[in-house]
Amino acid sequence: MNTTLKIDITVKDICEGFVYNELEGKGLFGLSGKLTIQPEYQRNYIYASDGGKKEIAVIESLLKGYPIGLIYFNKVSENNLEVLDGQQRITSVGRFVTDKFAIKDENGMEQYFSGMAKDKKTKILEAKLLIYECEGTESEIKEWFRTINIVGVPLNNQELLNAVYSGPFVTLGKEEFSNSQNSNIQKWSAYVSGSANRQDFLERALEWVSKGNIGDYMSSHRFDKNITELKKYFSSVIDWVSSVFIDVESEMRRLEWGRLYETYHKKSYNPKNVSEEVHKLYGDPYVKNRKGIFEFILGGSTDTKLLEVRVFDDATKKSVYKEQTTEAEKKKESNCPLCALGHDANKEKIWSLNDMDADHVTAWSKGGATSAKNCQMLCKTHNRAKGNR
Numbered sequence: 001m002n003t004t005l006k007i008d009i010t011v012k013d014i015c016e017g018f019v020y021n022e023l024e025g026k027g028l029f030g031l032s033g034k035l036t037i038q039p040e041y042q043r044n045y046i047y048a049s050d051g052g053k054k055e056i057a058v059i060e061s062l063l064k065g066y067p068i069g070l071i072y073f074n075k076v077s078e079n080n081l082e083v084l085d086g087q088q089r090i091t092s093v094g095r096f097v098t099d100k101f102a103i104k105d106e107n108g109m110e111q112y113f114s115g116m117a118k119d120k121k122t123k124i125l126e127a128k129l130l131i132y133e134c135e136g137t138e139s140e141i142k143e144w145f146r147t148i149n150i151v152g153v154p155l156n157n158q159e160l161l162n163a164v165y166s167g168p169f170v171t172l173g174k175e176e177f178s179n180s181q182n183s184n185i186q187k188w189s190a191y192v193s194g195s196a197n198r199q200d201f202l203e204r205a206l207e208w209v210s211k212g213n214i215g216d217y218m219s220s221h222r223f224d225k226n227i228t229e230l231k232k233y234f235s236s237v238i239d240w241v242s243s244v245f246i247d248v249e250s251e252m253r254r255l256e257w258g259r260l261y262e263t264y265h266k267k268s269y270n271p272k273n274v275s276e277e278v279h280k281l282y283g284d285p286y287v288k289n290r291k292g293i294f295e296f297i298l299g300g301s302t303d304t305k306l307l308e309v310r311v312f313d314d315a316t317k318k319s320v321y322k323e324q325t326t327e328a329e330k331k332k333e334s335n336c337p338l339c340a341l342g343h344d345a346n347k348e349k350i351w352s353l354n355d356m357d358a359d360h361v362t363a364w365s366k367g368g369a370t371s372a373k374n375c376q377m378l379c380k381t382h383n384r385a386k387g388n389r
């Protein structure tokens, strides 16, 4: 792979013929049409999010004469360059000189490029960028792209995979799942966290259909001209969740719905009863892990481990231990009530606090509270034996 350092290209050159596509959220072209700013394997423009702090910082750097970092171009042919790294910075500059956003001046007033003083405009337009032009085979470029350390917002896993397996399948996948204009996004957002721009929906869809082997799946479908299976599977999961659980709770956005779908979608549920149970468990102060509520119900409401039911605190354990032990010493029997019932050597054994564990007299699942009244101390062996009733 050959690289050439260019030091004379100015902001003005780059912004010549700059086009920004509002619908796709992408900077498209520059350098009088020679430069493709966001090729298909690049992520969407994200510097405008979070109130535009990042794109404003790029412009302020230029005004102060600070460098905005190395930029890499891939020389595709004599008259054709693609931005490999730096597309966010270039899009920020292009958007600014075409009046897509404003910065604040010394007096805190909003200022668009077209309304700026001439010397400031010149300072921005004549700023020189440090650009490496690279020439190499597709696989060389992509391998290198995978390993460079990108300044600013690093590419996340899915963005890297999109670059590595770029092709018709990724393009179609992004059209469906990475397009913030897709009207389904609101529905999906109830069950999947993240954003279209950062590829979170595409990543979940791929993860579910591939049972977690995203890379393999993308590799074997790389040149497919349709995403039918991907779309179908994703909607089956979403439709299933939304028909079993008629309520939407925020905890639902981080669950492994793909796995839960595979495990439980053949069982039938009564959505009305499910809803009542969800509400009951949400209102139960002893349920520590609300995320576990959904799988608990899907599995038939038996695996209380999923809920991490609150345990007795140390003060409660100590006071119950003291009371139980005093009583036991009077009666000359073990302070573990179950040992006391037995006929072996432990019948009269007084256990130390460290050798005992707290137990719900009436199990939590049968309505027992986690309070001193419902607490008894058992020796470790007996407590374990009682286990998860």
Ligand SMILES: [Zn+2]
Pocket (backbone or CB within 6 Å): 336, 337, 338, 339, 340, 378, 379, 380, 381, 382
């Ligand atoms: Zn015991």
